[in-house]
Amino acid sequence: GSYEHILTSTPKPGVGLITLNRPKALNALCTPLFKELNEALSTYDNDQSIGAIIITGSEKAFAAGADIKEMAPKTFAAAYNENFIAPWSHLANTIRKPVIAAVSGYALGGGCELALMCDILYCTEKATFGQPEIKLGTIPGAGGSQRLTRAVGKSKAMELILTGKNFSGKEAGEWGVAAKVVEGGQEALLEEAFKTAETIAGYSRVAVVAGKEVVNKSQELSLKEGVEYERRLFHALFGSKDQKIGMTAFAEKKKPEWSHE
Numbered sequence: 001g002s003y004e005h006i007l008t009s010t011p012k013p014g015v016g017l018i019t020l021n022r023p024k025a026l027n028a029l030c031t032p033l034f035k036e037l038n039e040a041l042s043t044y045d046n047d048q049s050i051g052a053i054i055i056t057g058s059e060k061a062f063a064a065g066a067d068i069k070e071m072a073p074k075t076f077a078a079a080y081n082e083n084f085i086a087p088w089s090h091l092a093n094t095i096r097k098p099v100i101a102a103v104s105g106y107a108l109g110g111g112c113e114l115a116l117m118c119d120i121l122y123c124t125e126k127a128t129f130g131q132p133e134i135k136l137g138t139i140p141g142a143g144g145s146q147r148l149t150r151a152v153g154k155s156k157a158m159e160l161i162l163t164g165k166n167f168s169g170k171e172a173g174e175w176g177v178a179a180k181v182v183e184g185g186q187e188a189l190l191e192e193a194f195k196t197a198e199t200i201a202g203y204s205r206v207a208v209v210a211g212k213e214v215v216n217k218s219q220e221l222s223l224k225e226g227v228e229y230e231r232r233l234f235h236a237l238f239g240s241k242d243q244k245i246g247m248t249a250f251a252e253k254k255k256p257e258w259s260h261e
């Protein structure tokens with residue numbers, strides 16, 4: 001598609017790249033940008049040739065937050081009636097293929113929350129994360145209080161959200177927020193994200209979607225229910241062509257040619 005606030009491309013086979021591109025506002029996530037992001041995510045999610053999606057920003061900013069200038073005049077009634085921020089749930093609630101956040105520069109407020117919503121987070125050492133909403137007289141509104149707390153534990157999340165203090169990409173790695181911390185800049189970061197996305201896109205789409213689904217269930221269910229859920233889906237995958245293809249290829253010492261069915 002052709003977009004105003006984002007760029008889309010397929011830099012590697014099976015990999016859909018979405019670049020937030022509103023440089024004058026450090027990629028502040030205004031409503032029109034989010035509409036485009038959701039459209040691009042759905043397009044890749046529905047495209048059989050795509051196996052993994054990357055969301056990135058620029059060297060300077062992944063995203064400096066929700067758009068403060070758009071939010072400033074809102075009343076309670078307006079926010080409530082239009083269900084402001086509801087479109088932000090599209091990624092977590094609807095997108096089934098894995099989404100990697102590649103974060104360099106600022107990931108503040110809603111930008112941090114968007115990164116936390118992704119399935120895998122990679123960042124540069126010098127990336128700057130934070131939930132500074134408290135400084136604006138408000139609180140995180142796109143899941144930050146829940147996802148950051150699950151990622152770093154209650155005491156640290158409470159400290160971050162109540163002081164509004166930033167944390168670095170290096171700290172994000174140490175605390176388990178980021179799966180990988182890259183030493184260089186945006187280019188080195190994207191290289192690592194491409195590698196992982198290409199690896200994932202090289203597997204059976206059916207198995208990958210199931211793998212994402214079961215890991216996400218761990219965030220919602222008790223351990224016993226989660227293990228049962230996993231077993232149901234594990235059993236179900238014996239009905240996929242790719243389970244036969246994968247296991248037969250192993251036995252025959254061949255490379256599997258996935259049918260994605």
Ligand code: HXC
Pocket residue numbers: 024025026028029064065066067068069085106108109110111113132133136139140141142
């Ligand atoms: C709207 C923003 C913005 C934002 C930056 N800009 N962040 N506009 N919303 N979140 C705009 C600035 O107004 C400025 O526009 C331009 O981008 C460049 O920013 P500067 O401040 O001049 O850049 P710099 O001095 O380098 O400082 C970078 C910064 C600072 C430290 C990231 O911009 C900043 O503190 N931004 C706000 C961060 C924040 O509070 N985020 C949380 C938002 S609340 P002009 O026109 O002046 O050039 C939130 C709520 C989420 O996200 C809850 C629901 C999702």
